[in-house]
Amino acid sequence: MGEIESWTGTRRISWAAVPAPVRDAVEERLGARVTAAERLAGGFSEGVAARLRLADGRDVFVKATADPAVRDFHRREGVIASAFAVGVPSPPLLFALDLDPWVVLVFAFVEAELATEPDRPRVLDAATAMAAALTPAPARPATAPRLGGFADLSRPQVARCSPWAAAHLDDLVELERSQDWAGDTLLHGDLYLFNALVSAQRVWIVDWAHAWVGPAYCDVLTVMAGSGGVPPETLLAGNALTRDLPPPVVDGFLAAHAGFLVRLAVRASDPSLSAAAASLGRASLKWLARRPYSAT
Structure with missing residues (x-):
């Protein structure tokens, strides 16, 4: 077991709990409908951390929050991830959306534990x-x-x-x-x-x-x-x-x-x-x- 992984993921919410206009905006940017969402473990902040299965067969990873204490963290991460060149060992950021009060980051999904x-x-x-x-x-x-x-x-x-x-x-x-x-x-x-x-x-x-x-x-x-x-x-x-x-x-x-x-x-x-x-x-x-x- 990792250092503290048994303590993480206690404040996650489901993709379905995100307001429909935000989910619709994500689907529009992806160009495909979300057919399934799997909530993933890890992390301490309140918000979504989920694997989304798309109608075209792709998978993506989404993290999203409306928590005022967390939104700036997501914004900051989006700026950093967008600066990475090929070869940096971080899943590529596909896009970020700032839909007040929601901030959404969508990454390429990687099969890993x-x-x-x-x-x-x-x-x-x-x-x-x-x-x-x-x-x-x-x-x-x-x-x-x-x-x-x-x-x-x-x-x-x-x-x-x-x-x-x-x-x-x-x-x-x-x-x-x-x-x-x-x-x-x-x-x-x-x-x-x-x-x-x-x-x-x-x-x-x-x-x-x-x-x-x-x-x-x-x-x-x-x-x-x-x-x-x-x-x-x-x-x-x-x-x-x-x-x-x-x-x-x-x-x-x-x-x-x-x-x-x-x-x-x-x-x-x-x-x-x-x-x-x-x-x-x-x-x-x-x-x-x-x-x-x-x-x-």
Whole structure:
């Protein structure tokens, strides 16, 4: 099982719940009637994530929302996906529709499953190749990296996720503040196993709403940090983007990555999202605690 896939998909709605004018507009752009819709697992946000079967035999993937908290994420993802060149491991965006209050993204459908722990090396390879393909960045979203957060939390709040982090809170704040996120790579920014699809032939990276431009190593370190199989230090030493990173850079990323996740775990109103963030944050902290240059 992937890191948290059992917690995802709890707020999805059916394609039939989308207003008829929106469904009609999608069918018009597709040039074919929808004959069947399969709700798909994955994701935390409220909205549609579905496989649509068309009367002409094609399948497409649609995600749609009218939730004010999610619409801008979909709009942002549409801009990013439209900038991808052939070769980027992401399903092609066919079109986007902004039909206030609904935002709809329609992608080519790929026959693949959510990645699980045994797939992590393949996802890591895909992330490494993707960093090369997306440098220099083909799009430059204004999105800030979702990194850092310990400075906003009290010791008791942090202790709810990690007693070790609470005991080393001052060091973690200093580590996350010391980092420079300058770079020229378009990064996914949310690259966990539940945002990767795998088939026998290839890996697809999906859900680009949190993309940002920064150092090429960030996505691959995110993939490594969640490893429940191969030790992260082994992955670190074997990857071209990370093997020569100065130890303080790795430590600083892990601290900032965990800081974001712990803050999210403490403040999220969705219990599933909070549990997922706490689990992922603890994985980064577990690795950091074992690093020779970590806070002690």
